[in-house]
Amino acid sequence: MKTNMMAALGVALTLTACNMQKWNETACDGYQLITQKGGATLGYSTKSGIQIIEQDGFAFKDLDRDGVISPYEDWRLPVEQRVEDLAKRLSIEEIAGLMLYSNHQALPATTYDVSTYNGKPYSDGEAQPWEVTDHQKKFLKEDHLRHVLITTVESPEVAARWNNEVQAFVEGLDHGIPANNSSDPRHSARSDAEFNAGGGGKISMWPGPLGLAATFSPQVMKLFGEIASEEYRALGFATALSPQVDIATEPRWYRCSGTFGEDPKLAADLARAYCDGFQTSEGEYEVANGWGYRSVNAMVKHWPGGGACEAGRDAHYGFGKFSVYPGGNFAMHKIPFTEGAFKLDGKTQMASAVMPYYTISYGQTEKNVANSFNTEIITNQLRGEAGFDGVVCTDWGITADEVHPGVHSGKPWGVEGESVARRHYIALMAGVDQFGGNNDKVPVLEAYQMGVEEHGEEWMNQRMRQSARRLLANIFRTGLFENPYLDPAKTSEVVGKPEYMAIGYEAQVKSAVMLKNHNQVLPIKEKVKVYIPERHVPAHKAFWGNTIPEQTITPVSKELAKRYFTLVATPAEADLAIVFIESPNSGCGYDVEEAKSGKGNGYHPISLQYSDYTATKARAKSIAGGDPYEKSDNRSYLGKSAKTVNKGDMELVINTKRAMGNKPVVVSVNLSNPTVFSEIEPYADALFVTFDIQHQVILDLVTGRYEPSALLPLQMPANMETVEQQAEDTPRDMKCYRDADGNSYDFAFGLNWNGVINDERVARYK
Numbered sequence: 001m002k003t004n005m006m007a008a009l010g011v012a013l014t015l016t017a018c019n020m021q022k023w024n025e026t027a028c029d030g031y032q033l034i035t036q037k038g039g040a041t042l043g044y045s046t047k048s049g050i051q052i053i054e055q056d057g058f059a060f061k062d063l064d065r066d067g068v069i070s071p072y073e074d075w076r077l078p079v080e081q082r083v084e085d086l087a088k089r090l091s092i093e094e095i096a097g098l099m100l101y102s103n104h105q106a107l108p109a110t111t112y113d114v115s116t117y118n119g120k121p122y123s124d125g126e127a128q129p130w131e132v133t134d135h136q137k138k139f140l141k142e143d144h145l146r147h148v149l150i151t152t153v154e155s156p157e158v159a160a161r162w163n164n165e166v167q168a169f170v171e172g173l174d175h176g177i178p179a180n181n182s183s184d185p186r187h188s189a190r191s192d193a194e195f196n197a198g199g200g201g202k203i204s205m206w207p208g209p210l211g212l213a214a215t216f217s218p219q220v221m222k223l224f225g226e227i228a229s230e231e232y233r234a235l236g237f238a239t240a241l242s243p244q245v246d247i248a249t250e251p252r253w254y255r256c257s258g259t260f261g262e263d264p265k266l267a268a269d270l271a272r273a274y275c276d277g278f279q280t281s282e283g284e285y286e287v288a289n290g291w292g293y294r295s296v297n298a299m300v301k302h303w304p305g306g307g308a309c310e311a312g313r314d315a316h317y318g319f320g321k322f323s324v325y326p327g328g329n330f331a332m333h334k335i336p337f338t339e340g341a342f343k344l345d346g347k348t349q350m351a352s353a354v355m356p357y358y359t360i361s362y363g364q365t366e367k368n369v370a371n372s373f374n375t376e377i378i379t380n381q382l383r384g385e386a387g388f389d390g391v392v393c394t395d396w397g398i399t400a401d402e403v404h405p406g407v408h409s410g411k412p413w414g415v416e417g418e419s420v421a422r423r424h425y426i427a428l429m430a431g432v433d434q435f436g437g438n439n440d441k442v443p444v445l446e447a448y449q450m451g452v453e454e455h456g457e458e459w460m461n462q463r464m465r466q467s468a469r470r471l472l473a474n475i476f477r478t479g480l481f482e483n484p485y486l487d488p489a490k491t492s493e494v495v496g497k498p499e500y501m502a503i504g505y506e507a508q509v510k511s512a513v514m515l516k517n518h519n520q521v522l523p524i525k526e527k528v529k530v531y532i533p534e535r536h537v538p539a540h541k542a543f544w545g546n547t548i549p550e551q552t553i554t555p556v557s558k559e560l561a562k563r564y565f566t567l568v569a570t571p572a573e574a575d576l577a578i579v580f581i582e583s584p585n586s587g588c589g590y591d592v593e594e595a596k597s598g599k600g601n602g603y604h605p606i607s608l609q610y611s612d613y614t615a616t617k618a619r620a621k622s623i624a625g626g627d628p629y630e631k632s633d634n635r636s637y638l639g640k641s642a643k644t645v646n647k648g649d650m651e652l653v654i655n656t657k658r659a660m661g662n663k664p665v666v667v668s669v670n671l672s673n674p675t676v677f678s679e680i681e682p683y684a685d686a687l688f689v690t691f692d693i694q695h696q697v698i699l700d701l702v703t704g705r706y707e708p709s710a711l712l713p714l715q716m717p718a719n720m721e722t723v724e725q726q727a728e729d730t731p732r733d734m735k736c737y738r739d740a741d742g743n744s745y746d747f748a749f750g751l752n753w754n755g756v757i758n759d760e761r762v763a764r765y766k
Helices: 002-018 079-089 090-100 134-140 155-171 208-216 218-235 263-281 331-341 375-385 420-430 442-455 457-477 488-494 498-512 592-597 647-660 696-702 720-725 760-765
Strands: 023-028 032-036 040-045 053-056 059-063 100-108 110-113 118-121 148-154 180-183 287-289 295-305 353-356 513-517 529-531 536-537 551-553 566-568 576-582 665-670 686-690
Touching: 032 059, 059 375, 079 457, 090 100, 090 457, 100 134, 100 155, 100 295, 134 155, 134 513, 148 155, 155 218, 155 488, 180 295, 208 218, 208 263, 208 498, 218 263, 218 488, 218 498, 263 295, 263 331, 263 760, 295 331, 295 375, 375 420, 420 442, 442 457, 457 720, 498 696, 536 576, 536 647, 566 665, 576 647, 576 696, 647 665, 665 696, 686 696
Parallel strands: 100 148, 148 180, 295 353, 529 566, 529 576, 576 665, 665 686
Antiparallel strands: 023 032, 032 040, 053 059, 110 118, 513 686, 536 551
């Protein structure tokens, strides 16, 4: 009897020990934080109305407020099981909301005027800058939207507090699905900013994508991804609308600067490093299979590659619709995806999302419709051949109505004659999961009904839930269901912290390419007298329609320059001049007024030279034809001319050299596109190209504090004739410019203090 009593007491004690509370709750700045031994860290808001359920001593969030732990609420279960459970519970309306990706949201919120690119505050100034607006609450609650794209951010603290307000709001709705907030790339440096290792900043500052490519270093790229992802998560972003891995085979394309250059092998290696850096979360931060609380979903773009835009005209801005393949290289443009972003070294294995480009990949499939509407390109090639089963999200605004000629109107290329709802349906049937830039569930629900009528309710219901599973997986894997909340103080500490600013600056140094160093004029060893002229850019009409006023730009502040040189006001006083300019800007290749007047087709050449250009050797007939929505299917610009906005940059270089005489002139060109250097190279004793970095880097290089090490990620054309003759889809097919020292400005060319760089990077990629 005594033995039985002792045994019973032992069982009771064991059960009590098992059920002892293993978690502690702390009130934080705007939310509650639960930490638990051997369990997930949870964050929730008392404003949301949800309760905490205890089981086996652990805490769980009752997100659907039903008093029991549903499988999707159980952080002990595999992600796949939780996804499957929640996907089954969602209504079609809720799934339609998951399929929405918001239009651009600024913090604090503004109304956005696309005609001026200006924002006006929603509020009267009395609201806190992190307040969730009625407009945002509407699409979050009524439309069930959970994917939000953030643009400008007033400060890291504002971003963190807004994130907490949004998460508290949606936590109390429906099934408590958290917001998956996201960002376009935001780490490029401001050229006029001064580097201050101890000053911190709103975010660490790095080279633009072409600059990261110019390092020819996957190691630098992965380090960027690791740091950028930590800053993103501190700002509340769990998805990056990047990397842009299109190979820039068309040198006139407006979006060259966002790519990793024109070589598919280099772009693939850098894409892999980027995605690994952003997505991988290890140690205590891991949730499953490499994913976790430090992970940022990488939405790689733009499938199947947008770098072959016809004559450089970009489909994003409504002046181009077609990618063309005169060299037969359609498959090559997929390499950065199939060999890079889809073959990661880390445990996450492949990029979690893909964005197709706006263009019609002309002549590559039976139907000439934009990629997101093309079943062969999405279902057969992306999902089937490439084996991608993640989220496919359209680029922004492709289902909206077109207003042509226009900018940022709808871009439903190839399906202009269909209704908005029908465009959604065509994209769904092509294999798309999500609609960029759409806050409204109605056309998605209308598309659902079209599917019911065509395929039956059971089939269409399963089609919607298939997309829901993909979308939910990216939210679960990043730990948002457990804790989507942020400590604003921690955010302010992490984002732009001195260590990250210093590492970013080192990457900027590694991205600046020295093209010329005649007679080894650099580096300068002593504190010489230096003249740095101002840039003047005349007033001009931007391609989106508004007039940009005349600007006078001081490239480097006097205070900064005086730390390096004796700054002087005239060439006569100087021992050396440093001239900062931009690559030629001739616009988008389209004249809206000409098109409206009916006096021409509106198409003009895009020039990569500073002086006026007339296209005497251009194609007489467009490659892509048969467009029923054009008055003419010939988009040729043969015999037409283009002028650059910044012809004065060329004149500034020439005039400075003339004023300096035999004294050396250093020229630094911030490059957006390949440039015809014949107009300025003869007037430069030393020549650099940069990719959206701080001008201070050039001061450090000129004075020898660092040695140049970067290589060209793009060819520099000898002239515009070779630009006209090259094939839009073919990399490295131009005659390159050769300078006075006999160096060809080819892909992978660059100089250091000893001369032409010929290291393992050149051997691997050139």
